[in-house]
Amino acid sequence: MIDDKIQNNRLELMGRLTASLMHEIRNSLSALNLNLEFLQFYKDDLPKEVNETIDSSIQATDRISKFTENLLHFSKKSEMKFxxxxxxxxxxxxxxxxxxxxxxxxxxxxxxxxxxxxxxxxxxxxxxxxxxxxxxxxxxxxxxxxxxxxxxxxxxxxxxxxxxxxxxxxxxxxxxxxxxxxxxxxxxxxxxxxxxxxxxxxxxxxxxxxxxxxxxxxxxxxxxxxxxxxxxxxxxxxx
Ligand SMILES: Nc1ncnc2c1ncn2[C@@H]1O[C@H](COP(=O)(O)OP(=O)(O)OP(=O)(O)O)[C@@H](O)[C@H]1O
Ligand SMILES: [Mg+2]
Incomplete structure (x- = not known):
């Protein structure tokens, strides 16, 4: 009964944070990251500005990825582990x-x-x-x-x-x-x-x-x- 309530509340919070999209976001993000890393192979042939754009895009995907990891961790049904x-x-x-x-x-x-x-x-x-x-x-x-x-x-x-x-x-x-x-x-x-x-x-x-x-x-x-x-x-x- 108590566990049900805790879980309900957790789901409510999850809903607010639109966490149901997190898995989807994570998968698309991995694809995006792979593509960006692929572009980095051509680093020496690309203008400085393009390289900078690729770097900052990788940083942005890293940030979103950390964010989704946190949310996924939060949504896991947790056992009483101290x-x-x-x-x-x-x-x-x-x-x-x-x-x-x-x-x-x-x-x-x-x-x-x-x-x-x-x-x-x-x-x-x-x-x-x-x-x-x-x-x-x-x-x-x-x-x-x-x-x-x-x-x-x-x-x-x-x-x-x-x-x-x-x-x-x-x-x-x-x-x-x-x-x-x-x-x-x-x-x-x-x-x-x-x-x-x-x-x-x-x-x-x-x-x-x-x-x-x-x-x-x-x-x-x-x-x-x-x-x-x-x-x-x-x-x-x-x-
Ligand atoms: N920091 C706060 N300042 C003013 N009122 C608060 C504060 N924290 C809680 N309350 C009052 O206590 C009530 C109960 O808080 P509780 O977190 O249990 O539920 P809720 O926030 O209303 O709903 P939920 O947590 O599901 O979004 C709130 O509706 C609000 O009236
Ligand atoms: Mg509240």
Missing amino acids: ELVSLNQITAEAIDLLKIKARKKNVTIFCDLDESIPNIFVNHNHIFQVCMNLIINAVDACSEKGEVKVRSYKEKTADSNLVVWEVRDNGKGIPEENKEKIFSEFFTNKKNGTGLGLSVCKKLLNNHKAELSFESEAGMGTVFFVKFNPKLMETLNDG
């Missing part, structure tokens, strides 16, 4: 995919990632999905010229060293009367929303013994915090 991964790397992958969506809305995504945070023991796909959901919500909340800032940093509490990931937006904020409701399944105030994003995030993070919280002021903006406790997570493989 591994040591870089949260900053996951964040960069998510932002890479969402930049276009944000740019279309004239929203800028900034990031400030602490390079000294330790790798954490997580399910890569699940944490990627959490980052995607939270950043998409932040972008959705913004109006034109909005700003979304993603940060990672360390936080010391009395008995633990936490790794914190946060996403802050200067969007419309969450009115007091909705603060209790946003984690409920199917609560949404978006025309095309499923209202599953945050409840799925909560469940996925629960599996990682991580906490999800937020602060928000209507009209000012919102910040969502994800707090990982590396000490607690060491026991994840034991169930």
Whole structure:
């Protein structure tokens, strides 16, 4: 039941990103790349400008190819496999995919990632999905010229060293009367929303013994915090 919901939400995100086209794009891209590499064989016979055009076309296909690889990775049905991964790397992958969506809305995504945070023991796909959901919500909340800032940093509490990931937006904020409701399944105030994003995030993070919280002021903006406790997570493989 829970798995069904997670999968539904993933499909919803996939739909938004038109990922059903990814395989097709990838195949055409390989053909294009091969053709460009073939042209490079004639490098010495071609004018400088043509060579430069070929080089920049290869760079562009490489970029699209990275983009599609990320999306394909995201869409795979993931088993509960935990591994040591870089949260900053996951964040960069998510932002890479969402930049276009944000740019279309004239929203800028900034990031400030602490390079000294330790790798954490997580399910890569699940944490990627959490980052995607939270950043998409932040972008959705913004109006034109909005700003979304993603940060990672360390936080010391009395008995633990936490790794914190946060996403802050200067969007419309969450009115007091909705603060209790946003984690409920199917609560949404978006025309095309499923209202599953945050409840799925909560469940996925629960599996990682991580906490999800937020602060928000209507009209000012919102910040969502994800707090990982590396000490607690060491026991994840034991169930
Ligand atoms: N950063 C945010 N700023 C303002 N409101 C937010 C923010 N994040 C979530 N919300 C509110 O919480 C609701 C529930 O979010 P959730 O991600 O669960 O579903 P959704 O975004 O509406 O739908 P879906 O995730 O399927 O697109 C949103 O509809 C919105 O009202
Ligand atoms: Mg959402």
